[in-house]
Amino acid sequence: MQRAFLILATALISCSAQAGDRITGKSFATRSEVIATHGMVATSHPLATQIGLDVLKRGGSAVDAAIAANAALGLMEPVSNGVGGDLFAIVWDAKTKKLYGYNGSGRSPKSLTLAWFKEHGYTAIPPLGPLPVSVPGAVDGWFALHGRFGKLPMKDVLAPTIAYAREGFPVTELIAHYWALSVPKLAKFPGFTEQFTLAGKAPAKGEIWKNPNLADTLQAIARGGRDAFYKGRIAHTIADYIKAQGGFLSFDDLASHHGEWVEPISTNYRGFDVWELPPNGQGLAALQMLNILEGYDFSKIPFGSAEHVHLFVEAKKLAFEDRAKFYADPAFAKAPIEGLLSKDYAAQRRKLISPDQAMKAVEPGTPPLGGDTIYLTTADQWGNMVSLIQSNFRGMGSGMSPPGLGFILQDRGELFALVDGHANTYAPGKRPFHTIIPAFITKDGAPWLSFGLMGGDMQPQGHVQIVMNLIDYHMNLQEAGDAPRTQHEGSTAPDGQATPMNDGGWVDLESGFAYESVRGLMRKGHSVRFADGPYGGYQAIGWDASTRTYTGASEGRKDGQASGY
Incomplete structure (x- = not known):
């Protein structure tokens, strides 16, 4: 009887372990994508x-x-x-x-x-x-x-x-x-x-x-x-x-x-066209970051490693200083969008990044002219x-x-800025700089992904992380949203005010990054801190033309749900 009880207990423990373990091989918690043929909706609230x-x-x-x-x-x-x-x-x-x-x-x-x-x-x-x-x-x-x-x-x-x-x-x-x-x-x-x-x-x-x-x-x-x-x-x-x-x-x-109605703007990242809306929004910053990061081979740089996060943060610093200088209502200040999206300009800015040392101060570049x-x-x-x-x-x-x-x-x-001469300076009847940005990805002229990630300055940073997770690290839609995120804080703001960069700013790391990565970032001169919550909320719908199915994802940081039929 006692032996039978032990066998049953062992079996229950085994079943429990199997039921609780994910088979994705990811070191972070995730769940399956939602797949349907007729339609899909993904929002931050189930109802x-x-x-x-x-x-x-x-x-x-x-x-x-x-x-x-x-x-x-x-x-x-x-x-x-x-x-x-x-x-x-x-x-x-x-x-x-x-x-x-x-x-x-x-x-x-x-x-x-x-x-x-x-x-x-x-x-x-x-x-x-x-x-x-x-x-x-x-x-x-x-x-x-x-x-x-x-x-x-x-x-x-x-x-x-x-x-x-x-x-x-x-x-x-x-x-x-x-x-x-x-x-x-x-x-x-x-x-x-x-x-x-x-x-x-x-x-x-x-x-x-x-x-x-x-x-x-x-x-x-x-x-x-x-x-x-x-x-x-x-x-x-x-x-x-x-x-x-x-x-x-x-x-x-x-x-x-x-x-x-406006024409979306885009850049090609490793064969995928990533689309954003032009200023007065900040979607252009995500495209600038991707152009800079495209110059690195992330197949040789592990996800979540100090090198991965370091390169991401440095690219963000460069793009956000351009954001502060150039992004505004185009009826009042025309941003040099073509120049800012130039691959040559990205290569020029990329040269400012050291593989071993975090930048302490960043100036906006000179592109060719052309919450909550x-x-x-x-x-x-x-x-x-x-x-x-x-x-x-x-x-x-x-x-x-x-x-x-x-x-x-x-x-x-x-x-709005309250200083003379700034692109985003207050004026009557003017649209302010905007943080909210929708995104889309096409492949060979066909839809591939509709996605977004909310959260102020986190949004372009989040867009870039999702794109990299999908394309560089081959995650599925759900994994790409559930993977731990980082956010850099400390750049000149669109109102012209310089946020204290704490000698290079703060790198906020979500739980899920290895301690070796934290130490590696600190050795490169980054100020790393734990911050609970400023990592946005993500939804996505992908289209698979070969199976003619939609795939939906919604992360667990908010109350969201993806559902289809």
Whole structure:
């Protein structure tokens, strides 16, 4: 009997070990990709993913699903996004076999001037309150995308979120955590506590959250179109509220808003074309980093090694100094994009990198002339794919919560510079530098991957790490997102302020890097620290033309889910 018990116990232990072990051979935790044939949705919230998937099943396009999921995330993840923020997207259109880019960023108030800031003693635009508020471009972006690529009526696209807003849904653990961090900072602003707390507190994990005000706003948009937001009662409510708080955003600023279709920009990295949107966003920085890193043979440089991280960080330093100098609203300052993307320029910048010593200070080059976000991606039965990113910027945004509307206005204007002569210097009616960037990869002119990674300055750094994980280190989509990440902090910011680089800046390493790598980086002169959390949130959908299947991935750093049918 005792012997039988021991055999059973041994068998159970063996089965448990087999069930718990992954067979991928990776040293970090990961899980399987999601694979489907008809459609795929990957977002940072499971309920939003299911809403997008339901839209696809009802015959909606990838754009319909993306709008539906984005609307849901504005309700379910208000700590990151909402209709008070901006939007950028890259769309693969299967019919024309072409990528289309959309810049849905809003402009600064026309009545607010640089002189006003100087006269009132400002050296930087504050992160909260009415002054950093720019026109929210998300709703206009929805209708621009829908008008070109949508199939279902907008009322059907927004209906699931309207229903959830009225009936309520349980708040997830991670969102509850960030919500609780925001309440003490934003509770002082009129309209916030009334609309975004339960008896003065953030909703806890599992508590049911309802937002009937947002339901009414979305209902008005569904009935009246984008003009219901920019030229109707909603616009007047926003303008009156901002004026009462001492701000400058006006009804005319909202009524005159328009986003823009733009041509995506790209570089070829080892046979794959990586696509981003041009400035005023920072996608160009990811392409510049890839151009620099292409000069190294990573088949001989192990993933996570000191050499791997060192080269990545040094490339980032070089690209980000160019970012600070050149990236801005192209209507006010034309960045030399062709020169910045030149392989010759990359080779010139690469020469500044020492294999053994971290750079302590970096200057922008001379190219030849020529917080806190959601990312989602969708793909439909016709082969269309959408890469979409949307944000309020710093967490829940400015704290400006117009009465009865159920959303918070963004604080993107904080990123303007208040110094004369800078490309990103504040001006009336100007779009600020933007951190949010969608991405796409094509191979031989066909879609290969729609992906993105949220998180401020982490975004171009994250894009590069995903590309390298897939192409240099041959990871699958899920592994590429789950692999441990690094982030370098300490570069000149787009507002012209030099962030203290601590004699070369900080290298933040996520758990999962070997101690030998940490020691190796320190020997090269890097200041290494552990930081819990600034590594973004990733979703991706890949297309396999040989099997005609979509592959989806969503990492575990957020509440995300990829799902297909």
